[in-house]
Amino acid sequence: MELELRHLKTIRAIADAGSLTKAASALGVAQPALSAQLKRIENALGGRLFDRGQRGVRTTPLGELVLARARNVLPAVSELQRDAVRFARTLEETDRLRLGGTHGPLLGGLVERLGASHPAMPVTTYTSWSEGEIADSVTEGRIDYALIGCCGAARPPAGERLEWREIASDPVFVMLTADHPLADRTEIGLAELANESWTDVPGDGCFHDCFTTACAHAGFTPARVYETDTASSVHLVQAGRAVGLCRATFPNTAGLVTRPLAGTPLRWRHLLGWHSAARTADGAPAFFELARAAHAEAAEGNDSYADWLHGGSGPLAALPPGDFHHHSVRVS
Template sequence: MELEVRHLRALCAIADTGSLHRAARQLGVAQPSLSTQLRRIEQELGGALFLRARTGCRPTPLGRLVLSRARPLVAEMRSLVAEARSAAVAGPRLRVGSTASRALAGWLRRLRGGGQEPALHMDVSANTLLRMVAAGQLDVAFVHEVEGTPLRIPAELRLRVLLEREPQFVLLPADHPATAKTEVELYDLAGDRWMIDPSVDGEWDGVRRMFRAAGVEPDVLHGDYHTASALVATGEVVTVCQPTALPRPDLAVRRLRGDPLGVRLLLAARTDTDLDGVFPALAEAYWEAARQAPAYRTWLDREQPQTPMSRPSSRHTATTAGRT
């Protein structure tokens, strides 16, 4: 006898219901048939999987071991069937990966408007997303590469550069003294406590280089940026942020003078065709988000007055595998 998914499904049903009778009813089979199937499975595996009693069935140690491996397989098969049925009706979904970005909402909206149905996978690690694209688990990934810390880009991937260098700004409490300026000197924040997310690939290395170059050694906490924003609002910390971040009554976004920290924005896929199908929508969404961010719009008007705000500029070039 060779175990099949239906056998694993039967084991899971017995464990979940605690009864051969209830499991048979759930599976739509006769109880004697299920009992015979269970005996054959136990013979194949070499031991009892359940203890039978008047109160029901409960897994033996061997049963718990088998169930620990069976459940993920059954769940994966269930997911595969559901995804296949959905694709048969509506067509396959576009699997999009991304690190955090305010351009995401506009990008997904444009993709849907163009007839594509995106499924989004978020991750703080750009390297993880790139590996998923190379492995065929994602179709495209929008990631950022911290200046001075190159990403590990699989050789088989194709890249398109959305922006060669996006300056990173700083998020401050709205009542911070430095908000009196439109551009903040890093030494003005040397006495503040900073929060940085070290799980973002290259982030902590980039920030440390920035501090070192400025000759400052502020107190640093490690945490995710969602938590950091909440702590900034209460005056506990300051943190770096993307220039597309929007101010709030309790938060201010400011440029760091000299733009000491930057990232490169990349779109990755396995083929140029995959890139061509989604890059224009991403570029439009990014510049839409840029227009909505007052501090970033001011920076663009001053530093790159020729950069179109509604479409990618000549700086947004296509590249082949690897780094440019």
């Protein structure tokens, strides 16, 4: 029997699980079948890979050697497969630019600027609430650039495989009806909203945990949080069922106001990501500047945020214009 990648995956699964029973469950096979497969692998490699005991399995010296090689080989093969798929898709998609993003005003603003600066370039877009899904699409070559957001100082998804640049870091605002008792305030303390229900857009980052922590610091636990799409969140606020957590760049909406939270307990970072080996990677500096311009317009387009910026309530934590290279960081 020749050793195959699936055999290395089996060895790794047994070592990670610590027992054949748990490994069989993780692999979705019956334990007798896994035991028989392990015996065939050991015969092919010339010796036992695991010693069995009452507390599970333990790797033998031979097992340690094979496992160490497997932990190097398997990620390398996975990376090779991802690169091959991305390269093949790149060859198929040479006639258009593909952008992906999470929901918000920046993607539309970026597309608008691309149309003005490169009118002959076809552009397609894809949106998802999942930052991880967007990042995976860039890694796999399905889209060229990712325009996403993440909470505070959180690491961007697929940080070890993609290049990321921070476009700006904004405070998180609260959205209220225009007739809410706190709507005329220039900023609102989080504790003043302790009795409210909340709504926000779902994501796969740490924002919900950070919000819960901020509420705990303010002395309360949110009674109810509705995670739903942007339109439904706006509807819940308009109906008086909740107050909304929103980006400071959220556009002005009739009947609603957005206000900063005192002390800026939550922040949202806007990021542009791409693969360094992609055919479009050379255009990253130009796309970065276009994304910055889209963010600046969105910031000025929200009256409350514009007042917050120009009134000295807090600086816009965007990167200095043109300082692309200095802030180039590959997260590893």
